[in-house]
Amino acid sequence: MAVSVDEAVSPGPVRDRRPPRRRSGGRGRVVIEVAVLAVLAAVMLFPVLWMIETSIKENRDVYAIPAKFFDFTVTLDHFKDVFVASGGGPTTLSGSFLNSVIVAGVSTVLATVLGVPAAWAYSRFSVKAKKDQLFFILSTRFMPPVVVVIPIFLMYRQVGLFDTKLGLILIYTAFNVPFTIWMMKGFVDEVPAEYEDAAMLDGYTRLQAFWKFTLPLLLPGIAATAVFALIFSWNEFVFAIFLTSSDAVRTAPPAIAGLIGGTTVDWGLVAAASIVFALPVLIFSYLVRKHLVAGVTLGAVRR
Amino acid sequence: MSDPVSLTDHPVQEASSTPPAPGRSRHLSDRWLTVAFISPALLLLLAMSVFPLLWALYLSFTDYSATRGGPATFVWFENFTAILTSAQVHLRAFTTLLYVVGAVTLQTVLGFSIAYLISRRVRGRGVLTTLFLVPMMLSPVVVGLFWRFMLDAQFGVINSMLGSIGLGQVEWLTKQNTALISLIVVDTWQWTPFIMLIALAGLTAVPKYLYEAASIDRASEWFRFRTITLPLVWPLLLIAVLFRAIEAFRLFDLVYILTSGGPGVSTETLSFHVYKVAFLGFNTGTASAYGILMVLIVIVLAQLYMRYLNKLKED
Numbered sequence: 157m158a159v160s161v162d163e164a165v166s167p168g169p170v171r172d173r174r175p176p177r178r179r180s181g182g183r184g185r186v187v188i189e190v191a192v193l194a195v196l197a198a199v200m201l202f203p204v205l206w207m208i209e210t211s212i213k214e215n216r217d218v219y220a221i222p223a224k225f226f227d228f229t230v231t232l233d234h235f236k237d238v239f240v241a242s243g244g245g246p247t248t249l250s251g252s253f254l255n256s257v258i259v260a261g262v263s264t265v266l267a268t269v270l271g272v273p274a275a276w277a278y279s280r281f282s283v284k285a286k287k288d289q290l291f292f293i294l295s296t297r298f299m300p301p302v303v304v305v306i307p308i309f310l311m312y313r314q315v316g317l318f319d320t321k322l323g324l325i326l327i328y329t330a331f332n333v334p335f336t337i338w339m340m341k342g343f344v345d346e347v348p349a350e351y352e353d354a355a356m357l358d359g360y361t362r363l364q365a366f367w368k369f370t371l372p373l374l375l376p377g378i379a380a381t382a383v384f385a386l387i388f389s390w391n392e393f394v395f396a397i398f399l400t401s402s403d404a405v406r407t408a409p410p411a412i413a414g415l416i417g418g419t420t421v422d423w424g425l426v427a428a429a430s431i432v433f434a435l436p437v438l439i440f441s442y443l444v445r446k447h448l449v450a451g452v453t454l455g456a457v458r459r
Numbered sequence: 460m461s462d463p464v465s466l467t468d469h470p471v472q473e474a475s476s477t478p479p480a481p482g483r484s485r486h487l488s489d490r491w492l493t494v495a496f497i498s499p500a501l502l503l504l505l506a507m508s509v510f511p512l513l514w515a516l517y518l519s520f521t522d523y524s525a526t527r528g529g530p531a532t533f534v535w536f537e538n539f540t541a542i543l544t545s546a547q548v549h550l551r552a553f554t555t556l557l558y559v560v561g562a563v564t565l566q567t568v569l570g571f572s573i574a575y576l577i578s579r580r581v582r583g584r585g586v587l588t589t590l591f592l593v594p595m596m597l598s599p600v601v602v603g604l605f606w607r608f609m610l611d612a613q614f615g616v617i618n619s620m621l622g623s624i625g626l627g628q629v630e631w632l633t634k635q636n637t638a639l640i641s642l643i644v645v646d647t648w649q650w651t652p653f654i655m656l657i658a659l660a661g662l663t664a665v666p667k668y669l670y671e672a673a674s675i676d677r678a679s680e681w682f683r684f685r686t687i688t689l690p691l692v693w694p695l696l697l698i699a700v701l702f703r704a705i706e707a708f709r710l711f712d713l714v715y716i717l718t719s720g721g722p723g724v725s726t727e728t729l730s731f732h733v734y735k736v737a738f739l740g741f742n743t744g745t746a747s748a749y750g751i752l753m754v755l756i757v758i759v760l761a762q763l764y765m766r767y768l769n770k771l772k773e774d
Binding site: 189190192193196197200201203204206207210218219220221222223270271273274276277278281283287289291293294295296298299300301302303304306307308309310311313326327329330333334337361362363387390391392393394398409410412413416423426427430433434437438441442445448449452453456457 | 488489490492493495496497499500501503504506507508509510511512514515518525569573576577579580587589590591592593594595596597598599600601603604605606607608609613614616619620622623648651652653656657660695698699702705708709711712715716730731733734737738743746747749750751753754757758760761765768769771
């Protein structure tokens with residue numbers, strides 16, 4: 157518990173004492189450092205801001221040369237185009253968003269249901285070659301997706317899972333289980349095993365002790381883990397593009413990427429679709445910001 | 460977690476009625492529980508990760524093609540020797556190496572610098588960190604599209620800005636030598652926050668008393684950085700670097716969206732080449748052998764990663 161992951165993200169607790177560096181620094185240096193940070197932040201955020209701007213510009217302003225930064229007409233047409241087809245009904249893009257919700261949602265639930273009990277068992281019991289098993293589990297997640305997708309593609313074609321939501325759900329579950337186990341093992345390790353021992357002295361079985369006492373304490377961790385799994389599935393592209401072929405199954409990432417396939421690209425629409433797609437991710441990752449370090453390293457780094 | 464007593468308190472009343480189970484059967488039930496809880500997850504991984512890889516291993520020894528169908532004939536190590544001796548593959552390996560080393564180095568230097576600057580701030584740290592983290596959470600598809608638009612030679616905003624300060628236009632994605640640089644820049648944009656986040660976690664964990672002791676000894680700032688900060692943050696940073704190296708090595712989506720490997724083959728990484736062999740050439744056997752070789756490299760990198768992870772955990 158030496159490092160506080162929260163401290164890395166939340167502004168709070170460092171206020172008390174700061175390293176005494178008054179002598180060596182001075183005011184001028186602080187100003188320079190703040191300026192450098194501000195410039196870097198601007199560079200990092202500019203692409204995002206530019207995309208937001210593009211999504212609310214009229215088409216002729218989108219392609220204006222030189223680029224218009226401030227004096228453009230604001231329109232929400234592109235956002236309408238994401239969901240409403242020119243004839244009226246919903247667009248194929250909106251259908252792909254729905255597919256993404258289903259695939260990411262179901263695979264996250266499955267990964268949680270499979271991963272949390274496994275994480276608990278790995279944390280509590282002595283398992284033969286535990287370390288090797290855990291490392292094997294994590295290493296499956298490191299496999300290059302392009303390589304894995306070749307045999308998966310053949311396998312799915314054989315058993316009729318190609319171009320089905322179930323096929324995507326299964327591969328995403330397999331892709332999120334290693335993460336869930338690693339991430340949750342960290343959370344389970346933090347709950348003292350003595351709680352369960354005490355409950356068992358009172359006559360509960362091990363399973364009841366887990367269900368009634370440990371699981372409720374794990375809920376915040378489960379929520380954070382599930383949010384990360386949701387983000388991973390939501391953002392996933394390689395499996396989505398190679399294991400689907402019809403619009404009825406296709407998830408949002410390949411559908412959005414498909415928008416730039418033609419000879420002319422409607423960048424306003426691409427920008428709007430990207431923002432609709434990215435917004436939930438940003439909101440969710442803000443919610444789990446305290447666990448980001450563990451989350452983005454697949455649960456491997458946490459102290 | 461606040462008050463463990465209250466947790467054990469409440470079952471006591473009901474517990475008196477149910478006698479505790481004898482120890483032996485409890486041990487047995489623990490074993491049973493372990494198996495019941497772990498095996499579903501492991502079975503899924505075996506079916507969806509291990510079995511496909513074994514199948515790919517089998518295919519790599521054959522001349523199977525996904526479109527031609529028909530039975531595969533064994534060609535043993537032909538696929539492997541063909542790949543290892545192919546000048547084309549060597550070129551892709553070199554491109555991948557340039558890309559991985561270039562991107563990861565840039566990210567590490569930038570990410571660590573930003574983290575160091577942020578860690579010296581007291582106010583606004585949370586806001587700054589949150590803002591810096593945005594690129595990392597975006598899908599590579601979205602990132603690729605953002606940048607493809609911005610780097611467009613005609614109406615891209617980057618060229619427009621270059622023009623307004625009097626510099627010439629650059630064909631970022633359509634010229635051989637700039638395309639790879641663009642790829643590296645975009646990857647750096649997306650993943651610098653990753654290194655920053657982990658470096659920041661390391662930097663904020665350095666105990667303050669070390670700095671205090673050093674400043675009593677009138678140690679220079681550089682001396683403090685070199686002897687206190689760096690050694691303490693280094694192990695964590697190394698893990699972040701290895702993690703990024705693995706991710707960069709297997710990168711596919713960004714290349715696919717940004718350049719599709721072009722112009723020519725200048726941005727074709729190994730991942731992208733495997734895709735072309737498998738899904739455009741339909742040489743499934745060759746592609747499988749290619750993939751297996753890539754998996755071997757990933758396994759070596761992952762082993763390194765895990766070794767350092769273990770070291771970090773033991774400290």
